[in-house]
Amino acid sequence: MGLDRSFALDRRAERIDALAAKRKKVIASDQMIEGHYPVFADWAHGAHFWDVDGNKYLDFFLSYGTVILGHADPDVDEAVVREIRRGFATGLMKPVQTELIEELLGIVPGAEMGMLLKTGSDATGAAVRLSRAFTGRDRVVRWGYNGWHDWCAQWDHGIPAVSRALVDTFTYNDLDSLRAVFERHRGQIACLVMMPFMVERPAEGFLQGVRELTREHGTLLVFDEIRSGFRLALGGAQEYYGVTADLVTLSKAFANGYAISALTGRADVLRTLDTVHISSTYYANADAMAAALATVRKLRSGDHLKRIWQMGERLQSGLGRLVEEFGAPIDVVGHPPMPFLDFHFGDEDRNQQAKRSFYTATIREGVFLHPNHHWFISAATTDHDIDTAVGAARRGFEALAEAGWLPADWRRRQEDGAV
Structure with a gap:
């Protein structure tokens, strides 16, 4: 997943745009995984957006929750x-x-x-x-x-x-x-x-x-x-x-x-x-x-809010199963329309390190989950989208295990074929 054009535009913006220059230093809730998340979007439709390098993302950021029906309704x-x-x-x-x-x-x-x-x-x-x-x-x-x-x-x-x-x-x-x-x-x-x-x-x-x-x-x-x-x-x-x-x-x-x-x-x-x-x-x-x-x-x-709740519940349920399967010190939190994962790996520095492993994996799968701000579900989100997100989260949990963040017991059971 190349991000060359996005990063090149970012370097241009940082020289002339005060908000762009400040973006990486604002508040913790704004921080993504630098070097892995796109900076510039090109266009968006429904539950997805495309960055300037042509990469497609399943969007659970939704412009900090301003989009509820889906992009370009x-x-x-x-x-x-x-x-x-x-x-x-x-x-x-x-x-x-x-x-x-x-x-x-x-x-x-x-x-x-x-x-x-x-x-x-x-x-x-x-x-x-x-x-x-x-x-x-x-x-x-x-x-x-x-x-x-x-x-x-x-x-x-x-x-x-x-x-x-x-x-x-x-x-x-x-x-x-x-x-x-x-x-x-x-x-x-x-x-x-x-x-x-x-x-x-x-x-x-x-x-x-x-x-x-x-x-x-x-x-x-x-x-x-x-x-x-x-x-x-x-x-x-x-x-x-x-x-x-x-x-x-x-x-x-x-x-x-x-x-x-x-x-x-x-x-x-x-x-x-x-x-x-x-x-x-x-x-x-x-x-x-x-x-x-x-x-x-x-x-x-319409039944848009009912569907948003259903999709959120489906996502939280899938994430909950992964947390249990991997024995991860992570809580599935928030209301279904606004879900999130709460990491408990010790102090905030360790949490951010663990998040880097997890969210680098999920963004590489094309699923845009904000590491430090709760997520949002849109009315355009489908059952297939949720299954895709849960699949990306599985890759995130595997990345945590590979980086040594999860219990050794899980890794042993994985090797034994028990997981």
């Missing part, structure tokens, strides 16, 4: 083309904006009003600003990945300490740690912004307990459903877990890859928009709105 793309041909950037509202928000209010639990933005960071940032204006409080509690703005960026460099002074966090699935934050800052916390989950699932009653704590302290609960919205269920984690937040942020799978986000929730909170400044020239552009409307309607009318 014809219904979504045609809706966008129609809107573009009608002139999508007038600066005025277009009918699709109202239609899309009406659609959201029929889907998202607790949604009485909504507003459309462009990015996930837009949506979480707007939620924080509205919460502060509505409550008259300044402090924010957060958990998970909530974007790149000063109050939530993962790196401190370039951010004044004062920007972080009003932000706290807590330990997931530990209500006592959250309760301690509320007690320490009683009457000061405007909102709690949190992903309902990342890879670890919420413990029984945890999200309900979070909801009760925020109500008790007069704090707005903001669910960051940038990843989980439209994927765990049509109504997101709120629908799946039966917990309703005051505000909800949405993006990613919302528009099958097009750039749009939304903030929905209580009307009294969203009407506070009258008193704050949240604006962008591009919020009124209707191309991505058309994509979102087509995506949501397609998800709502």
Whole structure:
């Protein structure tokens, strides 16, 4: 599997493109296996993409989960083309904006009003600003990945300490740690912004307990459903877990890859928009709105989410059998639409070394699994695709064994023909 053109383009980009130069040094969740993963894609369709060297990949990355129906979905793309041909950037509202928000209010639990933005960071940032204006409080509690703005960026460099002074966090699935934050800052916390989950699932009653704590302290609960919205269920984690937040942020799978986000929730909170400044020239552009409307309607009318769950369960089941067969210190984790493998080879350095063996093997099989970010299933993924992925994973486990990462007993049983 040659990657010469991809790497040559990468060297060109690193000299002139600041984001390309930074890509390999950003955050752990961005890191792939350098030298083995492609850098430049050429085109994509359905559950696959092709890199600039002509290599084909079965895609479980799906642009960090923004693609849910499959690449280049014809219904979504045609809706966008129609809107573009009608002139999508007038600066005025277009009918699709109202239609899309009406659609959201029929889907998202607790949604009485909504507003459309462009990015996930837009949506979480707007939620924080509205919460502060509505409550008259300044402090924010957060958990998970909530974007790149000063109050939530993962790196401190370039951010004044004062920007972080009003932000706290807590330990997931530990209500006592959250309760301690509320007690320490009683009457000061405007909102709690949190992903309902990342890879670890919420413990029984945890999200309900979070909801009760925020109500008790007069704090707005903001669910960051940038990843989980439209994927765990049509109504997101709120629908799946039966917990309703005051505000909800949405993006990613919302528009099958097009750039749009939304903030929905209580009307009294969203009407506070009258008193704050949240604006962008591009919020009124209707191309991505058309994509979102087509995506949501397609998800709502078909069995796409059911199929995504089935494919995810099939993948997790196959991976679970391999873990047991090879005796690997690896857990199959996450919800079926967003699965992952959690490595337990000791410290993080050893985990990354083991991942290098495993994921070098799987990418050589043409299966694109991100080593450090949970994966995604699309509605275009088939039973054959899942079988292909499980076959590639088998090669990954064999590579772990060959590199000496797995128990000697497995290697002996392999030689004896017992495996």
